[in-house]
Amino acid sequence: MGRLVPVLFGYAAFQQLNAGCRLGLFDLLEKEGPLSAERVAEALDIERRAADVLLLGTTALGLTEVADGAYRNGPPVATAFAQGLWPVLKDIVEFQDRVSYLPAADYTxxxxxxxxxxxxxxxxxxxxxxxxxxxxxxxxxxxxxxxxxxxxxxxxxxxxxxxxxxxxxxxxxxxxxxxxxxxxxxxxxxxxxxxxxxxxxxxxxxxxxxxxxxxxxxxxxxxxxxxxxxxxxxxxxxxxxxxxxxxxxxxxxxxxxxxxxxxxxxxxxxxxxxxxxxxxxxxxxxxxxxxxxxxxxxxxxxxxxxxxxxxxxxxxxxxxxxxxxxxxxxxxxxxxxxxxxx
Ligand SMILES: C[S@@+](CC[C@H](N)C(=O)[O-])C[C@H]1O[C@@H](n2cnc3c(N)ncnc32)[C@H](O)[C@@H]1O
Structure with missing residues (x-):
């Protein structure tokens, strides 16, 4: 039944990516990472508790990685930056957020x-x-x-x-x-x-x-x-x-x-x-x-x-x-x- 987890929380998985984009987490880690959760909280101007929640979400999804308490972008995000596709991907996330997301609740x-x-x-x-x-x-x-x-x-x-x-x-x-x-x-x-x-x-x-x-x-x-x-x-x-x-x-x-x-x-x-x-x-x-x-x-x-x-x-x-x-x-x-x- 474990395969249910990403499905049951599909809406939440997208919102972890969306929040990471909108708050500037991935841009920050690309520029200055690896960074501690404390430094991420300061740089994004959010509470430490909020940074911990966001970083847990993005890390569990493989969007970020942690080693010795320092966070960096995970493989898909790092690859998008390396290939010059990050602005493209960010636009697509914005499209999902502002165009597709609410109407998806009308699927049934x-x-x-x-x-x-x-x-x-x-x-x-x-x-x-x-x-x-x-x-x-x-x-x-x-x-x-x-x-x-x-x-x-x-x-x-x-x-x-x-x-x-x-x-x-x-x-x-x-x-x-x-x-x-x-x-x-x-x-x-x-x-x-x-x-x-x-x-x-x-x-x-x-x-x-x-x-x-x-x-x-x-x-x-x-x-x-x-x-x-x-x-x-x-x-x-x-x-x-x-x-x-x-x-x-x-x-x-x-x-x-x-x-x-x-x-x-x-x-x-x-x-x-x-x-x-x-x-x-x-x-x-x-x-x-x-x-x-x-x-x-x-x-x-x-x-x-x-x-x-x-x-x-x-x-x-x-x-x-x-x-x-x-x-x-x-x-x-x-x-x-x-x-x-x-
Ligand atoms: C999904 S977009 C694709 C745009 C572009 N071909 C691309 O691949 O990025 C569909 C396009 O069809 C155009 N379109 C839809 N209905 C149309 C119509 N009846 N007459 C002219 N253009 C139409 C839209 O304005 C839009 O630009």
Whole structure:
């Protein structure tokens, strides 16, 4: 029954990480560790009792370590700092704290009703999270900053692991703040990319593209991805973190639009997290599904690889294949090609 402990106290495990981030514990230990509990209490400006409670929590979870009464960051946190990924991870923790955490308590009700009940935490009367973002001051910025970090963490499988040979112009459907478009443009100097999204997202995207000095190769187009036509002239359509939001029927409709948007020989790429075909994991996908069930839209799900591959075939794509990532998240890319004209 010991396996119940991290599950029963799952909410508490997250709050140990969250408090360590918000109080600056991990930044402090990275800069000045190893440190005694007394020094941690002083530096974080909290009572000694509070420091003891926090350090017990983070240490038991492996986020910090103690030897001879001195604390340092544990392996996952130390690795994130060493790889330059700590700011990315901190954004993701903030996303879980400020966006995902309270709505997760609506999971049972969401399963029971088939609705994304957690969306009630964000004002508005539309049914998907994205159209509600602009209703809360600062939420749009927070969402795109944190979404940026989720993508930056997981997109090496797309940017470095996927073959773009022969691709010249990518249409990045629902491209958000252009995080993937910018990474692709940097990695593949011959690529031009169009980011298609809601006007609110594109404000952030245009700033990022300008700051990256890529305005000549990365452009934006405001459109509704379902109801507006896709701009022509692209030989690859990318859906990044997009087909996890919608129902299988909507995904098929999006893929059919992609099939029409490219000339014969053109490609489609679907980049997001996938769950295993045997329905047994991985744990990341299983737990992330609580966010997808309670928040973005009533049908959001981390689908199995083979479901996605099936939609591509049904939409008319051939040469359907998958690229699995090598990181600790279950991200990957499913690709297909519109058959070349005979
Ligand atoms: C989960 S985010 C992914 C953003 C980006 N592709 C990434 O991987 O970081 C989904 C994106 O789809 C956009 N989106 C959702 N519904 C849309 C619609 N109907 N029309 C245009 N964009 C939409 C959102 O604004 C958001 O940027």
């Amino acid at each position: 009700e969401s399963l029971r009703t088939g609705e994304n009940v957690g969306i009630r935490h964000f004002p508005g009367d539309t049914r998907d999270l994205y159209t509600r973002l602009s209703g809360v001051p600062g939420l749009e910025e927070l969402f795109y900053r944190c979404m940026h970090s989720w993508s930056a963490l997981s997109n090496p499988v797309l940017v470095e692991g996927t073959d773009f040979t022969g691709v010249r112009r990518v249409l990045d459907v629902g491209g958000g703040d252009a995080v993937n478009a910018i990474a692709l443009a940097r990695a593949h100097p011959e690529l031009r990319i169009t980011v298609l999204d809601r006007p609110g997202a594109l404000e952030v995207a245009e700033r990022n593209i300008r700051e990256a000095g890529l305005a000549e190769r990365v452009e934006t187009a405001a459109a509704d991805i379902f109801t507006d036509p896709y701009p022509g002239g692209h030989d690859c359509v990318l859906f990044a973190h997009q087909l996890v939001i919608w129902s299988p029927e909507q995904n098929l409709a999006l893929l059919r639009k992609a099939h029409q948007a490219v000339e014969p020989g053109g490609r489609v790429m679907v980049f997001n997290a996938f769950s295993d075909d045997d329905g047994a994991g991985p744990l990341y996908a299983a737990l992330d599904n609580v966010y997808f069930t309670t928040l973005p839209f009533r049908h959001s799900t981390i689908y199995r690889w083979e479901q996605c591959e099936g939609w591509l075939r049904e939409a008319g794509f051939t040469e359907v294949g998958r690229t699995t990532g090598t990181g600790w998240t279950p991200h990957g890319v499913v690709t297909g090609r519109r058959a070349a004209a005979p």
